[in-house]
Amino acid sequence: MKRRLTIFGAAVLVVAASFVVYAQEASAAVGLHTSGRNIVEANGQQFIMRGVNHPHVWYTGNTQAFADVKALGANTVRVVLGSGKRWGPSNDVANVISLCKANKLICVLEVHDTTGYGEDGAAATLDEAVNYWISQKSVLVGQESYISINIGNEPIGNNNPSQWTAATVAAIQKMRSNGFQHLLMVDAPNWGQDWQNVMRDNAQQVYDADTLKNTVLSIHMYAVYANAQTIIDYLDRFQNNNWPLVIGEFGWQFQSGEVDHETLLAQADARGLGYIGWSWSGNTDPVLDMATNFNPSQLTTWGQRIFNGAHGIKATAKEASIYGGAASPSPSRSSVSASPSRSASTSASPSRSSASPSRSVSGSASPGGGRSCTAVYSVVGQWPGGFQGQVTVTAGGQAVSGWTVKWTYAGGQTVTSFWSADVTSSGANVTATNVGYNGTIGAGQSTSFGFLGASGSTNPVPTATCTAV
Template sequence: MKRRLAIFGVALVAVAASFVVYAQQASAAVGLHISGRNIVEANGQQFIMRGVNHPHVWYTSQTSSFANVKALGANTVRVVLGSGKRWGPSTDVANVISLCKTNRLICVLEVHDTTGYGEDGAAATLDEAVNYWISQKSALVGQESYVVINIGNEPIGNNNPAQWTAATTAAIQKMRSNGFQHLLMVDAPNWGQDWQNVMRDNAQTVLDADTQRNTVLSIHMYSVYNTAAKITDYLDRFQAAGWPLVIGEFGWQFNSGEVDHETILAQANARGLGYLGWSWSGNTDPILDMATNFNPAQLTTWGQRIFNGANGIKATAKEATIYSGGTGSPSPSRSSASPSTSPSPSRSASPSSSPSPSRSASSSPTGGKACTATYSIVGQWPGGFQGDVKVTAGGSAITAWTVAWTFANGQAITQSWNATITTSGAAVTARNVDYNGALGAGASTNFGFLGSSNATNGIPSLSCTAS
């Protein structure tokens, strides 16, 4: 998967003075399609995506997420699927589409296995992603008014991003030759961020490859886009050329130098561009969760900003007319520094994407009201790691718990969630917060943290006490 980018300045290369305007109209407007630089519905009404990404392939039981993001105002959800090369295979496409339609959401379906191909050895090719779509064709045909096919997520890493043009062209043509009439979405290379401008400089070639003139380009904006100037310059180029574009992923400015999400939101709103924030919940880097533990009642700072901000989803989203029947109505209310000048991937979402295997240690419960704590390292990188602790009540219900341990190798906690953590030197004490202290007999809860570490990162012994 991906790591957050190190702070990194990128100078955009000058574009040739003249652009060929991509003035396109789908040849067979069977559903969602491109008109000029806009996405429109079959009736010609413009549709502007306002939504979030949902990591479905890793959390297939979290089906309530569709209703929850709709209730917060979204009109679109981008759903993470797996082709079976690395994740999945996702064979529940028909059910996912049904969940979208039941909740009056436009469904952007994407294959995540292609992420970082050429740099990540486990990644699938775009051609393999197309083969997956062909295998799911029976669930997709007839859904053109409700479904956008995002052929492959961030399909090329930083190694030889120039291969993106030919690979994307071939993927589009293979989709069309196999009878798909859906609106297609294609992601940029460089882990989606196009910091070497391959998509920007070859957009016309890729768009012209679609015999139906029904493809939208997608940029993913993370820390490459950490200033208003970089964001507006990139978007200006596409607008001037008349090319259709959506912001298919972006994060938020949780630290100085991170992605300037406020400018992204404002510019998208001013230009009529769709946006899909990353991501609803379940990240191994929880700073990018919009809702803690998939709970819409526990919106994070990021969640509050994207749903309830001035240019956020609730204020700007309009439901697709395929559902409303009118002209659109307001919807109801881990990181690692990247080497030198090559940005690394932007964020981590997959629970199986950790660079190191999980390791764990458990405490021993005591008599009476008791609990057990299991410590796991779920991700590790040079100088840092992510830990998770599972707290389980014993044979009786408990109302509060405390977990304690002492680091032996100089580790230090830098950030935590779902627990109140205090430290004194190497000693760590974690206490429940107000919503996860009460556990029934045998019930469990988890808390997690990010930490710094040396080359040795041993598993500490834990104690767990309950009341």
């Protein structure tokens, strides 16, 4: 669950010019474990997490989600659980693990009740989260090759984030003293974003506190990661010190000022870093849903981007070898170009949005030099006074090198922000043209762009037309 942090949109991470590189010992634990800055399986094969978060504790009946995210290419699912302090208690952990194994997914299990402790008075402590894991020990032991235990989600807010180090060290040590050999994952303070660099500056101390040397640190990238250099500087610090790291949650650049997900994905791919996007479905803020109403056939622009885009899940994920998967690909050594500096805060909460079912109208354009395309306009979510739209552009019988989509609103709607296209309006008339990375579409292939809009009491769906070049 995210908390808006707009005041930190311009936060700057100060990174020293040179670093001491610490050589980490290989973990002595069984199953999934760390080796240097990598996660490896029991056989020593590297495993790079490529997955999504699933809000299981609020949608316990939606178990189809495990099969759906696997079918889209994920190799990991981070499962939201409750300790009983705020949500839950989740007493179906054995079934969750079975679902992950049946769908050949690595399971990251996390207690969400700790979110924002010290700032949110209802939050649980990390020690209380450990007590929950102890209560579930009988179903966790023996599953070390299939699961990682994320002790507590975003365990410290913005009040006194320095308490994170001692609390995290104590939680790790309590887990080990109670016999857990699993790969442990620990989230950063500052609602997971570490904008005051407490986790960054104390990473070695936390890692050394684990007698099994089997802890991976997790950063959540939202508002603070507003530009490419901020992301690169933060990731450089961990890589240069050989500290194991995953990007345990992140959002996307759905409007100016939002997280620079393009740089994030490209950097993670180039460095061999795991990432787990937020989230599959069910957010109060529907722009963060990857699938509308948990329906994999209704992927949003965010869902299309993380599953099907460059450096996305389908292109980079490899199944864990425990399930018979081949070795993960080596990280790309080519230079990674940063996308424009745009990102800000984002918010997700357990209550479900009032997104309406997808509605669409197709329109085809006159062919240009034998090239043609069609456009499908869809309303993928709406709320009083506003909505989220998506347009899917499909090339005809020949590849296209550019496209323009037009439509006219009949209900007084206006486009307020947009992504993956350049959008202009003149009264009720709207024109969208491709951006640099999605103008070329193969014959019969598709791309999509999205936008947020304002609407009145009605939101009629316009007919969209497409022209190709």
